[in-house]
Amino acid sequence: MTREITMADGDMINDGLENQLEGKGKDLKGRVKDAIGGLTGDESLQGEGKLDRLKGKIQDTFGKGQEDVGRNL
Numbered sequence: 001m002t003r004e005i006t007m008a009d010g011d012m013i014n015d016g017l018e019n020q021l022e023g024k025g026k027d028l029k030g031r032v033k034d035a036i037g038g039l040t041g042d043e044s045l046q047g048e049g050k051l052d053r054l055k056g057k058i059q060d061t062f063g064k065g066q067e068d069v070g071r072n073l
Contacts, residue, residue, distance in 0.1 A: 012070030019063030026056030
């Protein structure tokens with residue numbers, strides 16, 4: 001049995017994709033900060049980078065969950 005995707009499901013899927021994209025952006029920004037901090041010896045910048053990467057991974061994972069819920073409702 002197939003089911004139609006409703007507008008609410010579509011919104012959940014789109015929100016999930018948006019969170020995944022934003023999360024990947026934060027992860028990338030964190031990678032750059034981490035690398036620059038490592039090259040320049042700036043431990044504070046390196047720490048910021050690691051934190052940004054963690055935030056990005058969390059947001060990406062949350063977005064994947066939102067997308068899954070939207071597809072399975």
